[in-house]
Structure formats: structure tokens, C-alpha cells
Amino acid sequence: MYRYDEFDEALVRERAAQFRGQVARRLSGALKEDAFKPLRLMNGVYLQLHAYMLRVAIPYGQLDPAKLRQLAMIADRYDKGYGHFTTRQNIQYNWIRLADMPDVLDALADVEMHAIQTSGNCIRNVTSDHLAGAAADEIEDPRPWCEIIRQWSTLHPEFSFLPRKFKIAVTAAETDRAAVRVHDIGLHIRRNGDGEIGFEVIVGGGQGRTPHVGVTIRDWIAKAELLSYLEAIMRVYNRFGRRDNKYKARIKILVNELGPEAFAEAVDTEYAAQGVHEAVLLPQGEIDRITEYFASPDLPERPARSVTFEAARAADPALDRWARVNLRRHRTPGYTSAYISLKSQGEAPGDMTGDQMRVAADIAEQFGFGDIRVAHEQDLVLPHLAIDDLPEVHRRLRDAGLAASNAGLASDLIACPGLDYCNLSNARSISVGNAIQAVFEDPEFEERVGPLHINISGCINACGHHHVGHIGVLGVDKKGEEYYQITFGGRADEKAAIGDIIGPALKGDDVAPALRRVIAAYLDLRKGPGEKFIDAYTRLGPAPFKEALYAVD
């Protein structure tokens, strides 16, 4: 994992000190709320329905035990004992007092963390594959490039006041777990014809009011050119992106209005015009230095099958189910990656208490080579676990209420905070999410239904990624009443697609029963247990699912 040196630390400390000054000016009244707003927003501080909210950056979702324990401390000491993990792999606290914010930023700096660029019209936290460095299907570890992009984009002098927020995601695996095609820029690490590793560059993906799947503007660009090329994209966007209408200001609109070819040409022209002295010079030694931090942990050799574990799972159906559902293949025999689901029935999706964070930190320290990730599905992942240790890991997770066996299944749903916290919302997300979860309360039924992504947003801003859920649920306001519009067929992976709107919105109470009918229809219609919901939908089209959605029980 990357560790700060004196320069990284200086920057984060200086930023915290700067914000301390800004908060002091605000609290003394020297700064009015209007003038303070852009400043606090640049430090991830939002004014929500009930209180200030602080969003802390977790670059590419990478945590370690010390960081997670500090997040727990902040939850306990400055919030109400919990935090909320987001689809940007970040964490949000909903109840921090403004006067405490500077101390919280200092506490974060103590563990090499910050809240820089977690809001505002700048380059946001770069996200990545939560199985990076462990997955069997990656070309190489994408995290060094995420860290390089983090450094390059931090307090960027030219790109801190863009037309709108800007999100970059990086993946290096054919199975895209980072949703790179629905980001402003998606980078897919690939080999070219000569076997050299570089990046496919995808732009203009995004969700919100006008969702788009991104388009590839470069099939491949060499690593040495990446940052200069990104600067060219950013400059074209900063100069020509629309600023007259907030809803048309994202890069996807520019790409669409110009047309992808013309946009690519504008970027290429800008890139070609860059003089040598304008190139972003990242010394090879620096790339090597950063890369070394992400070297794989020393994984002692182990047999591919663990007798201890096989015996334990045979004796314990709960362990067996958890292992079947929550584990992902590791590239090293004898090891596995495991999801810690933050989607227990009836809980707010993505929420985790301080005590739970400490349990996860202890497990990671003792069994997981100190490595913990936040997945954009709002779960945690322990990327490196010895299969031998799984019974003990599972026991500890279960004791902490962290052993929900639903990773990738229906009740592992994504939901934004919605009307319970967010002042932009139209409707509640959490309660409708809990009602949907209850449909899948029987774990056997849920497993039978198989992989299914249900994503819920409380408004068109789409923080809950409803457009790319296999089933999307969007809160809309109809004359003061909460309604939910349902979409089918969205996906965020390498076959990214925006879901189809199926018909009129449903009342809150009707959503879960309607989805129960849709699932029953799917189970009837699928070719067999191997055909996932999304594949059945692609094969059959909306008609049978629509019929089930609006049928009367």
C-alpha cells in the first residue's frame, strides 16, 4: 500500500491547516455562508438536511487497519458511532459539528487521509477495482496508476474549477468491476498489438439526468503519455464544456454535442500542440517508487485445497453459504478474497459502526496482510485471506454482525442516503431498499435467484447508480408523494448499458411486491439456473418483465 513521504504529508497537513483557518473565519462571522460554501465544498463538507456532512476520500478504496481504526474513532468521537461507505469508495459522516471538522481533518492526516476534492467541480477521488492486486484476471495492478492520478490531480492549478465534477476510474481486468464505462474518464489497462501495457481511454460516460455509456477515444496510449493526454482531455473540457446549465455541464454532454469523433480530434489537436516543456514529467523512478508500494504481500505457499476449511464448512451451513456467496477467486492458490457485506437485512446499506470497523481492522491485521478495500457496491473486501483461516474469519465477522452472505446477490443492493439525509432527494432510498431486501430474506431463495444488482437513488442525481442496476429504482416526487420509477437491464460492467424505463412510477409500498412478481417471472422464464436475470432480460426484452411489474397480485 502506498505510504506518504514528507511531501505528501506536508500537502495534506497544509490543506488541513488552511481549512482550520477557513472554519475559524466562518465561525467568527468573518466569512458568510455564501463565501464559505465553495471553500467547505472543496473539503468535502456539505450542508445536509440535519447537519453538516463530511465526505472523506478513500483513494481507490484502499484502506489499512490503522486507517480503518481511525475512521472508527471519528465515527465514535465526532459522529453517532457509524459511517456510511459510498459508491465512490469513500466514507461519509452525517453528524459532525462544523467546529470539529478541523480536528477531524487532523485526525485523518495522522493516518495519511484527507477530504480533498471529495466535492466541488474538480477531479474527484479516483476509483478502481476492489480486487486489484488479487484478481486472477487482471493484466497488472491498476493501483499504482490510481495513486499517480491522485497525486497529479490533487490541487491541480488548472483543473480545480471545471464546469462540473469529474470522475475517473481505472481497471486492469477484462471483467470490469470499476464501472469505467460510466465515468467521465474510464481507463482500461490493456496490451497493444506488441504486448506493451498501456491504457484504453474512454470518455463521456456518466449517470445523472442524462446517462451515457462512455466512448473509446483512444484504443491504446502508452503509460509515459497518459498524464499529458489526460491534461489534453481536461483542457478541452475546461475550455469548451458548457457552463450555462448545471445539468449540461458534464463532459458527456460536450462529447455528445460535438460528437465523439470531433471531441477526440479536439483532444488530439490539443495533445499534439503541447510543447515538450508542457508535458507532464513523471520520472520513471517515480513510477517505480509508487509501483513498489503495491507489491503483492508475501503470501506463504499453501495447498490449493484446505482440509481444515472443507471440514469446517461441511459442519457449518452458515459458513458454507458465506463461503459460496462472498468469496472471490484469488490468483494465488490457497488464498481467496472475501466480501464483508454491509447490507444486512434492515440496515442502511453501506453503514458500518465504529465497533464493526475495528473488528474488520483486527481481522485484516491478523489474517488479511493488513489490506482492506471499499467496493463501489458499498461493501468492504479483504483481498488476501488464506483459505485455512476462513472459519475463524467468518466466526469473528458473524459475531460482529458482518457475515451477511449476499455479496453480488439481490439484497446486496446499492442505495444512496436519500430523503433520510440528503437535501436534494425526492424520496427515501433506505426504507424502500430494506423492503426490497425483505423479499430476499430467505437465503436459499436469494441464492436461487442468483447474481442480481438492484440500485436505488433518491433522485435523478443517481448517486445510487440506478441507471446501471440490473434493476434500477429511482425516487421521484409526484405532488409531494414518494414514487419510484423502475428500470431494467442496466449494467456497469464491461458490457455497460443504461437501464430501460419500464413504465409509470410505483408507490413506495408497491415496489417490493412488484419486484417480487418480476423475480417470480424471471425464475419461470430463465433457461436454467445458469441464466442470470440480466441475461434473461437481454434475451427476452422488457415485455414479460413489464407485465409482471404491473400485474395485480
Added chain:
Amino acid sequence: MPLIKGGAPVSCSRRFFADEETPPDPNDAIVSLGRLVAAGGDVFRSVRLMPADDPLALAPHIRRLDLIEIAFPGFRDGRGFSAAQLLRRRLGYTGELRAVGQVLRDQVFFMARSGFDAFLIDDPHAEEIVAAALSEFTVAYQSAADDTRTIWERRWNARPAHTRRDDR
């Protein structure tokens, strides 16, 4: 309105003339991009760019210019940062680059890094504001239009390549 350049207040006799005004002395007039270009290469020495103006249109005039103002109508419009970088780095402009309009304390650092060396700020404490804004950060990752040595450069000067394995 105080004009801060090189960390200190300075005075400037030039002022902006709208396109319909006739300046008594073209040497003292700051004009729009359209007027500068229309007047040909050797009439004016000072120009004001608005956010939508193309800074590269100044290429044929750049040697004669010694004052370019870039207007910031509000903190959200960041086009001026790109304009400054293009003038300094693409066109090699070395004269005064002045930020005018809504020049906010918390943007001065980004402006300076983008190549601005003068700030027109509507505040009696402009000098302290600029000094404070420019002292908040001692480090920066990216190369830009200023002469800050970047973190990436400092790391690689401070630390010979062969030692880098030892300091994890």
C-alpha cells in the same frame, strides 16, 4: 482597487476601454480581444480576455503585448486558468498576466501556479490576502506555469534512485 504584483501593491496607469470608447493613448489602453485583433499587430500593448475568448488568437501579437488581463466573472468559471497556462506555456508570454474580476483569496494559489503574477482585488487588505493565500502551500505535485519545483522533481533530486527501496 488594489493591484498586487510581486507581493506588493503597485499602481498602473492603464485602464480598460470598452469597444465604443476612444482611448487618448493606445499605449495606456487595455482593450478587448476583438479590438486588438481588428486593430492589427502594432497598435495596442494590453488586452483583456473574457472567459470565452481564445487565448491562442493572441499568437501573432504576443511579442508586443506586455499586459494581459484575464477576467474571472465568478469563482465557478475556471476557463481563465486554462487561458493563463496556454499564454505562458504554449505562447511563451512573459509580460504581466493579471487576474481581474472576482479574484478570490482561495483561488489566488491556483492562479499563481497557472501563471498569473498580478491580482486586482477589491479589498483593502489585498496585500495580506495574496501573501496569506500564497503561503498556505509549500508543495505541489504538477508542473504548471510557475517555477515551483514539483514534488515529483524534488523527490528525484532529494533521493538518488538506488536508495529508494530502503525508505518504505
